[in-house]
Amino acid sequence: MSVMYVLVPVALLLVALAVAAYAWAARSGAFDDLDTPAVRALHDDPAEARVVRRGASGEQRPR
């Protein structure tokens, strides 16, 4: 069981990394606004969307 003496510090090191990542995220404002980014991710880039739509249906949009 002496592997413990290596495994526990390794595990704690990983925890420290995770906590550091979390602290960085919190400080750079990742948790400031929890509603908008979720919505933003749903919107595709307009240029791509247009290409896909035209290719699929071949219809022309009124100008």
Added chain:
Amino acid sequence: MTATEAWTGVVAHPAARATACRHCGEPVPRGSLGVPDASAFCCHGCAASWTLLHEAGLEHFYDLPERRGRAVRPSGRGFEEFDHAAFHRLHVRAADGGLAVTEWVLEGVHCPSCVWLVERVPLLLAGVHRAELELGRSIVRIEWDPAEQPLSAVARQLDALGYTPHPFRGASVDAVRRREDRLMLTRIGVAGALAGNVMMVAVALYAGWFGHMEPAHERYFRWVSLALVTPAIVWPGRGFFQGAWSALRQRTLNMDVPIALALGAGYARGAWNTVVDSGPIYFDGVATLIFLLLIGRFAQQRAQRAAVDSAELLHSLSPAVARVREGETVHEVPVEALLPGMTIDVRPGDAIAADGEVVEGCSEVDRSLLTGEARPEAVAPGDRVHAGTINGGSPLRVRVEQAGEATRVGRLMREVEHAAARRAPLVLLADRLSGAFVGGVLLLAAATFAIWSRLDPAMAFDHAIALLVVTCPCALALATPLAVSVAIGQAARRGILVKGGEALQRMARPSLLLLDKTGTLTEGRATLVHWDGPDAVRGAVLALEHHSQHPLARAFRAAWPDVEPGSASEVRQTAGGGIEGLVGGRRVTVGTPTFVRARLAEPESASPVSYAAMETVAWVAVDGELVARAGFEDALRGDAAESLAVLRALGFRARILSGDAPGAVARVAASLGLTPEEAQGGRTPEDKLAAVEAASADGDVVMVGDGVNDAAAIARAGVGVGMRGGAEACLATADVFLSREGLAPLAELAAGARRTMRVIRLNIAISLVYNLLGAGLAMAGRIDPLVAAILMPVSSIAVVLIAWRSRMFPAEAR
């Protein structure tokens, strides 16, 4: 109609169904727009938005699946004040690379697709680098190059799409709060990670009791827990020690004292036992405690902040621009930039931005927010008008004599700050309990030590420490913040914005209720209460009043929403007199008795008697013959009597404190069943403040008001309640802001506060029972860290569940 049909504008059979607007999808009214392709749009706003989006290649907007159409209602303003140096000083900050940043509150943000639009459309303008919308609060952050693009252009662009921008007034405070929030989140995260890992090690140690564990491994795990719990105490847990220390230095006790005692005792004894390698360690309990308590505090902070936020957003939406006239041109300027000597135009319905002298125009000014007087005052060139009053009748031109701080409102606001500082502090229930709690725990610990010194001296110290740890008021410290945060959240959904937990505790006890009259007990505007004439005339009256912004005209329109107004021609208004014109070929006159009498064929025939109790009377004449009389009053709010009865049943004593004439106040008091002694009229803002101060000596005072004249009294009172539609000053100083019309929310607040305190007391009782149980076990020497580790979360979870499931502000009105 689907989104696809909306953007293609292709409807299968236009004749068969109503055409939907290409932009918003609402039905298009027949042939009302003078634009090409008029059948495709419901309004000019939508047509302009559609054109804008198509020219920019942003048609993709119409394909967004979650888009919810809504007709575009731009304000059409020029936003010239956004380019003013004073505006930039107030609302614009410098950013990297010569760019500048400003924050606006947007009107009309209603669906997720708004994010897409608001973040793209400003970028179409050269010089705009970034636009970021926060959906929850409708705040957009604009980063742009002031050298390349005036800010007003960006504002006009957003306004054209129906998102009317207003400068966000809380930007500087917001940045500070955001930093605090981030720090708190980091602390909670660190505390949580440490607690979780200490717990895992603790599970290994507890398992070791039942099976076999080598002493070397056990020692190793104990040292690992010590290494993990030390940073938790030193950083996230530091706040509790600091709080306890500052309380002790002021020779008071708060909740932090018993918490720090338990944390300190558990940690110190655990560390010692680790070093000497015998006896219990309490690290899992200590680490979990820090984590849970931080979460409880953060929850309360967030709920209170949400209430403050909503009030601040409302504050931002109230316009603060004045129309300054220079020669023949008029531009809008932020109120803060007004200087004595400038000339401002005040449109009907607008607030007057500064103290000054009327140089042109005759109108009536509503001073109710400033003085409490319900009856508007007629003004003519040469008269003085004050900031914070509202122009009722017709346009005025005013020369500014005093602006900003120097105005009467400004002086009152300084009074408000002083008043807020003089308010008596409140000892929160939980803090009050902590004194007795600390004393009791120390006494029990001493008793445990004394008893066990006789029985088993080796174990005496450990048992006493175990008692200190197990009686840590974790549940007690969670009980209040969680119940308060849940209550504030529920209240906000009912339109009651509570800015702090204190207000709830104070409102729960019956106290003296001081009520402003105008705008609080009454509607704050003239209401038609008496109509003595044929119904047929009503259409003709409305036809005339349609052309007027006068308060009485609005009262007529509000009283008869269903009456079809006729059309009037040759309409002529006389300030302080009335309005006349031709309706259906007949000459109709509406106005004061004097004004109408002068236009009667037989003036003597009209009876001089009017309704004595009415505040304002209007006569209506058709072709020189008196046909109707109308009586107006600042009518009592529909729910005032009922709400006051509820409040009285809860034990509140009510008194009216008004700036209006004593006669008018007495009438309102009588209709509410108050004695004349309980109704005081003619009070200045200073009188109101003095009255609150005097009453505060005998107990808590709740001040309810809506005007600038109430602001100081509201700030000084134990609980200050601001009413919807009131002055900005009220919004800022009130502890509770009622964003729903009427007095019913006030009664709801009192009942809800009482229910909240009941939940808090129940929670406190539960946690005390748990503490007694723990103390009993510890004194009997039966407690060990495992029992403590199980007891502690059980009581905390019970408290959390009770707070979370309680309905303190029920959704349906009682």
